Amino acid sequence: MVDYDSDFTVKQQIVNALRARIEAGEWAPRRRLPSVVHLSQEFGVARDTILRALEVLRDLGLIYTVKNRGSFVKLGADFVAQLIPEPGVRIINRPAHDDEIRELSLSEHGWVTVVERGDEVEVYPADRVEIRGPEG
Template sequence: MEFGPDDEIDADGPVTPYRQLAGILTARIARGDWEPNRAIPSEQRLVQEYGLARSTVRRAIAVLAADGLVFTVPQRGTFVTPPQ
């Protein structure tokens, strides 16, 4: 299922919220909301922006990391991976 960068989380939809968030964040990266090697919003900010639990946000970020779209630096944040 495709998600747009401006979509909202549908808690009653067929796709789990963490997959929805991963799709939305992927679309935002593709749109250029965050430059390569620049941080995406913090977990806490994403929790507030999308009204999700912190564990849900962490799972979404883990999906992005597994897909190679972001990388995490301890104590610094999560950053957009530069294009290959």
């Protein structure tokens, strides 16, 4: 179920919940996710809300969808970096540029996490980065 009093939108709560299951290994790579109907009943929301949440997970590169078959966990949905922000470091998420999509093997609408430390810039696939506070 979703918390309608939360600071997060209903869609974002569902994205967070589904992403947590994928990252925890509850759904292994290539495993089919529960159906849209099942998820809408589980979360108590409309099908369109689930479809929009799945679209975000697709854009993040965590899942892929096969027409008339369902959505599946994508291979390589594991972390490549764990970032702990430091003073003077800027971390932003943005849509990937065409060259980043090719270089990082991202989906067409993939996102990247950009870490800027002065003149130094690092770019990571957004779906494989975890950002933690200094306390861990």
